Structure formats: structure tokens, C-alpha cells
Amino acid sequence: MPDQPLHDRSVCALGAALRAREFSARELTEHYLSRIEQLDAKLNAYITVTAELALAAAERADQQLAASTAGPLTGLPIAHKDIFCTNGVKTSCGSRMLDNFVAPYNATVVERLQAAGMPMLGKTNMDEFAMGSSNETSFFGPVHNPWDLERVPGGSSGGSAAAVAAGLCVAATGTDTGGSIRQPAAFCGVTGIKPTYGRCSRWGMIAFASSLDQAGVFARSAADAALVLQAMAGFDERDSTSANSTVPNYAAQLDDEIAGLKIGLPKEYFGEGLDSAVATSIEAAIKEYEALGASVREISLPNAPLSVPVYYVVAPAECSSNLARFDGVRYGHRCEAPKDLEDLYKRSRAEGFGAEVKRRIMIGTYVLSAGYYDAYYLKAQQLRHLISDDFRRAFEQVDVIMGPTTPSTAFVLGAKSNDPVAMYLNDIYTIATNLAGLPGLSIPVAPADGMPVGLQLIGDVFQEGRLLNIAHRLQQATDWHRAMPNLTTA
Amino acid sequence: MALDTSDVAKIAHLARLAISDVERDHFSTELSSILNLVEQMSAIDTTGVEPMAHPLHMAQRLRPDQVTERENRDQFQQIAPQTEDGLYLVPKVIE
Numbered sequence: 049m050p051d052q053p054l055h056d057r058s059v060c061a062l063g064a065a066l067r068a069r070e071f072s073a074r075e076l077t078e079h080y081l082s083r084i085e086q087l088d089a090k091l092n093a094y095i096t097v098t099a100e101l102a103l104a105a106a107e108r109a110d111q112q113l114a115a116s117t118a119g120p121l122t123g124l125p126i127a128h129k130d131i132f133c134t135n136g137v138k139t140s141c142g143s144r145m146l147d148n149f150v151a152p153y154n155a156t157v158v159e160r161l162q163a164a165g166m167p168m169l170g171k172t173n174m175d176e177f178a179m180g181s182s183n184e185t186s187f188f189g190p191v192h193n194p195w196d197l198e199r200v201p202g203g204s205s206g207g208s209a210a211a212v213a214a215g216l217c218v219a220a221t222g223t224d225t226g227g228s229i230r231q232p233a234a235f236c237g238v239t240g241i242k243p244t245y246g247r248c249s250r251w252g253m254i255a256f257a258s259s260l261d262q263a264g265v266f267a268r269s270a271a272d273a274a275l276v277l278q279a280m281a282g283f284d285e286r287d288s289t290s291a292n293s294t295v296p297n298y299a300a301q302l303d304d305e306i307a308g309l310k311i312g313l314p315k316e317y318f319g320e321g322l323d324s325a326v327a328t329s330i331e332a333a334i335k336e337y338e339a340l341g342a343s344v345r346e347i348s349l350p351n352a353p354l355s356v357p358v359y360y361v362v363a364p365a366e367c368s369s370n371l372a373r374f375d376g377v378r379y380g381h382r383c384e385a386p387k388d389l390e391d392l393y394k395r396s397r398a399e400g401f402g403a404e405v406k407r408r409i410m411i412g413t414y415v416l417s418a419g420y421y422d423a424y425y426l427k428a429q430q431l432r433h434l435i436s437d438d439f440r441r442a443f444e445q446v447d448v449i450m451g452p453t454t455p456s457t458a459f460v461l462g463a464k465s466n467d468p469v470a471m472y473l474n475d476i477y478t479i480a481t482n483l484a485g486l487p488g489l490s491i492p493v494a495p496a497d498g499m500p501v502g503l504q505l506i507g508d509v510f511q512e513g514r515l516l517n518i519a520h521r522l523q524q525a526t527d528w529h530r531a532m533p534n535l536t537t538a
Numbered sequence: 539m540a541l542d543t544s545d546v547a548k549i550a551h552l553a554r555l556a557i558s559d560v561e562r563d564h565f566s567t568e569l570s571s572i573l574n575l576v577e578q579m580s581a582i583d584t585t586g587v588e589p590m591a592h593p594l595h596m597a598q599r600l601r602p603d604q605v606t607e608r609e610n611r612d613q614f615q616q617i618a619p620q621t622e623d624g625l626y627l628v629p630k631v632i633e
Binding site for chain 2: 148149150152244245246259260285288289291292351354356357358360361368372375376377378379382386387388389390391392393394395397398401406407409410411413414415417424426427428429430431432433434436468469472482483484485509
């Protein structure tokens with residue numbers, strides 16, 4: 049397809065075209081910057097656009113391409129979720145608290161992708177401190193879903209998902225604490241992978257819930273995601289929970305055979321609460337897998353329904369501790385004319401944080417307070433063990449678990465923003481994976497009423513390569529992932 | 539579990555968050571509804587279940603006790619709200 053627009057081509061195709069000198073990295077970066085300029089006013093996917101830095105990086109990429117020292121990602125422009133520290137560039141985490149924060153160093157993930165030669169186009173919008181499922185808690189306003197501007201893109205990595213879906217970058221980074229990569233990937237019709245806990249470094253990634261947080265990738269296909277994840281993953285001594293195990297070659301695994309693959313469908317993920325149009329799309333995708341030679345069986349994750357309550361103890365508890373560092377003293381927002389130290393803390397935090405962040409800090413403070421620890425935090429950690437055991441038993445019977453990523457397609461902006469609990473239930477199918485530390489991936493399947501639907505794949509620990517392979521085989525047999533929203537009109 | 543406005547005031551103080559009377563009412567309703575969700579946990583008997591502290595059951599990695607970081611005080615203090623002579627300034631604590 050010689051006339052295929054640049055922003056509709058794969059990482060592999062763009063990389064090959066750059067190495068064949070069909071166009072330069074500078075021209076490619078300019079193409080994306082001009083799309084951002086034309087289209088992002090509708091989407092609000094970017095908080096900061098770093099045009100000068102991107103063009104300078106593109107020029108370095110062109111030098112490497114000319115010297116034949118380029119790698120597979122050299123010159124391919126990426127966007128980073130605004131939760132990753134970027135040296136000399138505002139890193140807001142979607143919060144007023146950090147609206148004035150210019151990070152003094154790069155996150156490991158940013159550093160590695162920079163070393164791979166990917167120019168950074170900018171920083172993407174997100175729910176404040178990654179707490180939200182709709183992007184509506186951002187201090188910088190909500191992101192609009194590129195498939196329907198009246199709808200949410202999902203969250204918390206909504207800006208990254210929308211930017212990839214709309215062709216405003218080749219790929220984007222995200223983080224996933226309870227579904228924050230997979231849910232927006234499903235809502236925006238892109239491929240999103242949350243690796244095993246510890247696979248990508250958390251260093252320089254602003255902490256929300258440290259035992260759950262994990263960095264990952266959004267891309268237009270599993271093959272594209274595999275190349276980007278390859279450059280991000282791996283041990284980092286600066287992250288105390290970084291996994292010290294070898295990263296396999298993901299691209300080399302993509303075409304592995306899937307005939308004989310055993311797929312488990314957890315009955316808890318197909319019950320009450322699942323939208324029937326979403327269920328139909330998921331069933332059609334499972335049928336495709338059967339046609340590719342996979343076998344399907346029902347499994348049970350009996351404790352999975354408890355994952356939402358468990359999460360809303362563990363995540364707020366960890367967040368209340370992590371966010372204690374924002375005190376108006378060393379960096380971030382400080383209130384005007386504090387009368388004493390306590391007033392400085394209290395007003396800086398009250399002014400700097402939005403409502404959802406305050407709710408979670410207070411829930412976390414409460415469940416960790418004297419007399420309540422055993423009833424809440426200890427109980428939640430015990431249930432977390434039971435949820436994890438359910439998965440362990442399931443993987444004795446099956447190779448991969450599949451189900452819907454979300455119970456519905458993207459909802460209308462404002463529909464759930466006044467009811468925290470209704471919002472939390474969006475992540476009912478994604479949270480258990482984080483509690484167990486497992487890798488999960490969402491890929492677009494047949495849309496429902498014109499809106500994207502995500503199929504979730506859950507693998508055993510460090511099975512990212514297998515998940516990408518299983519997703520890639522479906523994407524070779526179908527073209528659901530090829531669809532792009534039409535944003536040029538209106 | 540319901541939290542009344544005085545519980546909310548106490549929690550907000552522990553979390554060092556200033557909140558208005560109106561917010562106190564809102565938070566008391568919202569936090570109570572979140573705790574109702576959390577109450578579902580009590581349906582399961584977890585007697586004798588080991589709490590899970592790390593998703594991969596890994597032990598904390600240790601490193602030799604050596605200085606590895608550069609001294610970056612000047613750079614880090616450039617983004618501080620108020621500093622003087624290399625120190626962070628806050629309102630007077632000791633009279």
C-alpha cells in the first residue's frame with residue numbers, strides 16, 4: 049500500500065522505510081507534530097508537546113540512519129504518559145500538585161526508549177496520579193475518545209490510548225495499577241500490554257500503589273508492542289522490586305504456532321453485568337481462536353469477584369503512604385502565606401490534590417489507622433493470596449485466560465463521575481491480574497455499536513512473549529486492529 | 539461501615555488535608571459508600587491464610603552499603619518552593 053498514510057503504518061514498516069531512506073526521521077516526526085497540532089484540540093491527549101526536543105532527537109536518529117547504526121526503533125516518535133519523569137520537561141502526573149514540576153532526571157523507561165532512538169513527541173494526559181478509569185480526574189481536563197468525542201477514552205492512561213488510536217504517535221507508554229493500560233486500550237481500540245509486576249523498571253515513574261504499579265505499552269498491534277516492550281523491559285538495580293530475569297526476544301516468538309493452545313474462559317468474567325453486545329464480540333474472537341486450532345474450556349476464578357473490594361483497600365493504603373511526600377516543602381505546589389507548618393502541609397495538599405485523590409488518601413489513611421489494620425489491610429492481603437492461588441490453579445489446566453477487558457464499551461463523559469463506586473466497577477475484569485502480579489494484554493476485536501471492544505488475555509508470570517504471540521496470530525487472521533477513527537472531518 | 543463528619547475530620551487531619559464543612563459532608567457519604575464496597579471482604583473466611591506482601595513472593599534485594607548517588611542538591615533545590623543556603627524553608631517550628 050504505497051499511499052497508506054504514515055500514521056497508519058506499523059513500527060516494522062516505518063522502521064524499514066526509514067532505513068531505506070524513503071523519508072527521514074525528521075519528516076516522520078514533523079508529520080506527527082503536525083497531526084498533533086491539527087487534531088489534539090479535539091482530543092486533549094497531550095498535556096505537553098515537546099516539538100523542539102522531538103526534532104532534535106529526530107536529527108540524531110537521521111545521523112544514526114545515515115551511519116547505518118540505527119536499531120529497529122530509531123526515529124519512530126513516541127509519547128510518554130505524564131507519570132514518567134522526563135529530564136527538563138514538566139511532569140505533572142495530571143495534577144495541580146505537580147503543575148510546576150520540571151523533573152530533574154529521566155525515568156528508566158524513558159531513558160531506555162530514548163537510547164533506542166525514539167524521539168519523544170510529548171507527555172500524555174492521564175487521570176490525576178493515575179487514579180481514575182475515565183481520564184476525567186485530570187487537572188488538565190478530560191481526554192475525548194477519538195471514536196466518539198462525547199465519550200471517555202478510559203483511564204488512567206487515557207491520553208496515551210487516544211493518541212495511539214488517533215495516529216498522534218507511533219506508540220505510547222502507560223502504567224497499569226488496576227487496569228490503566230488495558231481498559232483505555234479497550235475503549236480506544238488499540239493494543240495495550242501490562243507486563244508482569246517487576247518486568248519494567250518503576251524508577252522515575254511516579255508511585256501510586258507500589259505493589260501493583262507496572263509500566264507497559266500502547267501500540268496499533270501486538271507486533272508493534274513487542275518491539276517497544278523489548279526496549280523498555282529488563283532489570284534495573286535502581287528499582288528494588290525489579291525482576292532480575294532475562295528478557296526473551298519477543299519479536300522472535302510472534303509467529304509461534306498456536307494450534308493446540310488451551311484457552312480458559314473464567315465463568316466469573318461472563319456473568320451478570322457484562323454488556324450483551326460486548327459478549328457477542330468476545331465470543332466471535334474466541335471462535336477465531338478455535339478456527340486457528342485452539343481449544344476452549346470453562347474455568348473458575350472463584351475469588352475474582354472480591355478483587356475490587358481488595359483493591360480498594362490495598363491501592364488506597366499504598367497511595368496514602370506514597371502521596372505523603374507531597375508536602376509543599378521540597379517540590380510541587382505550596383499554598384500562599386502558610387501561618388505554620390501544619391497549615392503549610394494541609395492547605396498545600398488540599399489545593400494541590402483533586403477530589404478522587406483525596407478520597408483515596410483518606411480511605412488509605414483510615415484502613416491503616418490504629419485498630420483497623422487487621423480488619424482491612426491484613427484481610428485484603430490474605431484475600432490477595434487467595435486470588436493469586438486461583439490463577440495458579442487455572443494455569444495448571446490452561447495456557448492463557450481470555451475474557452472481556454471491560455464490562456461495556458466507552459461510556460459518555462460525565463456518566464459516572466459523581467459515583468466513585470460505579471466508576472471503580474469498570475475495572476472489575478482487570479484488577480485481579482494486578483493483585484496477582486500477572487501480565488495482561490488487551491486487543492481490539494469486533495466493535496459493538498461502532499465503539500471498540502477489547503479482548504483481554506491473561507498469562508502466567510513472565511509470559512509476555514506468549515501473550516504477544518497469541519495476540520499477533522489473531523491480528524494476522526483478522527483486521528479488527530486495523531480500524532482507525534475518522535478525525536479529519538468536522 | 540459508615541463514617542460520620544467527625545470521623546472524616548479526624549482522618550483528614552491524619553492525612554494532613556484541609557477540608558471545608560461542605561467537603562466533610564460529601565466525603566462522609568462517599569467514603570462510607572467505598573467502605574460498604576470493601577465490606578464484601580468479610581464474606582470470606584481467611585483464617586490461617588498467609589497475607590501476600592509481594593505479587594511474586596520475592597524477598598527484598600539488598601545491595602552493598604556503599605555510596606552510589608551523586609550529590610545533586612543544587613539541581614534538586616531549583617524546583618523547591620523556598621530555599622536558603624542549601625536548606626528548605628518552612629514556617630518557624632521552634633520559638
